[in-house]
Amino acid sequence: MVGLLKALVYGAGGMAVVGLAALVALQERLVYVPVLPGLARAYSITPSRLRLVYEDVWLRASDGVRLHSWFLRHSPTCLGPTILFFQENAGNIAHRLECVRLMMQRLQCNVFMLSYRGYGESEGFPSQSGITKDAQAALDHLVQRKDIDTSRIVIFGRSLGGAVGAVLAKNNPDKVSALILENTFTSILDMAGIMLPFLRWFIGGSSSKGPKLLNCVVRSPWSTLDVVAEVKQPILFLSGLQDELVPPSHMKMLYDKAIENNRNCRFVDFPSGMHMDTWISGGDRYWRTIQLFLDQYAPEVQSCDASCASEIADDEPASRG
Numbered sequence: 001m002v003g004l005l006k007a008l009v010y011g012a013g014g015m016a017v018v019g020l021a022a023l024v025a026l027q028e029r030l031v032y033v034p035v036l037p038g039l040a041r042a043y044s045i046t047p048s049r050l051r052l053v054y055e056d057v058w059l060r061a062s063d064g065v066r067l068h069s070w071f072l073r074h075s076p077t078c079l080g081p082t083i084l085f086f087q088e089n090a091g092n093i094a095h096r097l098e099c100v101r102l103m104m105q106r107l108q109c110n111v112f113m114l115s116y117r118g119y120g121e122s123e124g125f126p127s128q129s130g131i132t133k134d135a136q137a138a139l140d141h142l143v144q145r146k147d148i149d150t151s152r153i154v155i156f157g158r159s160l161g162g163a164v165g166a167v168l169a170k171n172n173p174d175k176v177s178a179l180i181l182e183n184t185f186t187s188i189l190d191m192a193g194i195m196l197p198f199l200r201w202f203i204g205g206s207s208s209k210g211p212k213l214l215n216c217v218v219r220s221p222w223s224t225l226d227v228v229a230e231v232k233q234p235i236l237f238l239s240g241l242q243d244e245l246v247p248p249s250h251m252k253m254l255y256d257k258a259i260e261n262n263r264n265c266r267f268v269d270f271p272s273g274m275h276m277d278t279w280i281s282g283g284d285r286y287w288r289t290i291q292l293f294l295d296q297y298a299p300e301v302q303s304c305d306a307s308c309a310s311e312i313a314d315d316e317p318a319s320r321g
Contacts, residue, residue, distance in 0.1 A: 169231050
């Protein structure tokens with residue numbers, strides 16, 4: 001009987017070790033989802049389908065990885081602010097075009113959409129260190145452009161994109177005017193315990209009280225809670241209170257951490273906002289909130305004349321307003 005119990009204990013222990021080893025080895029495949037299930041990796045549409053004026057931009061990250069992106073121009077006669085848009089985790093930039101179309105209409109801005117390495121038409125494989133290089137390459141490209149107002153570059157990041165954007169803003173205080181975070185997590189370490197509850201005993205972010213035994217083997221921790229404490233630029237936090245993926249408490253924790261050292265922070269919540277649709281369910285209030293933030297922290301140097309009217313076709317659908 002004792003031998004049987006020992007065998008069961010050793011077997012269970014062995015399975016746990018194997019399982020944890022698999023999680024460590026395959027962690028990037030668990031963290032990053034470049035292709036949505038059942039869909040191709042290729043872009044399903046391009047901006048021209050929505051009658052948006054754009055150019056394909058190819059970049060090289062500092063480690064040589066070739067990256068694809070879209071620069072979408074609002075109007076040739078008005079520079080406007082330029083939003084450096086960092087997407088959520090799953091899918092590619094084509095899946096965000098409807099949101100960006102409305103963003104350009106409502107905010108009268110240019111938008112630069114980067115495909116992280118391993119996403120869309122970009123080469124390579126995603127990782128925190130790699131995507132951090134990708135984001136820097138995108139910003140370096142923007143500050144060298146002659147056709148935008150480089151004093152009005154604003155980062156917008158949703159979910160994973162917020163973690164990416166926070167790191168970029170922290171590292172470039174003189175190149176980025178402001179930062180907008182939407183439904184972003186405190187860290188991947190904290191999210192691991194939410195998605196796989198048994199991991200709470202082994203992994204956790206700076207706010208976790210667990211032993212954090214395996215934190216050292218996590219290659220993409222994206223510890224946004226620690227990063228926002230060092231961001232000097234103004235930050236707007238947009239939180240959907242019905243977020244089914246990232247607990248809304250994460251956004252409040254990020255705000256509370258940031259405002260300790262940065263008084264130019266604003267937190268706005270949207271009662272019906274879910275993880276992916278806060279920009280829809282938030283309606284006019286969502287876009288007005290961002291516009292007021294841009295007016296305050298990325299104001300235009302001189303007013304545009306009537307020719308600055310949007311070149312984006314068609315009026316916005318009522319269901320998106």
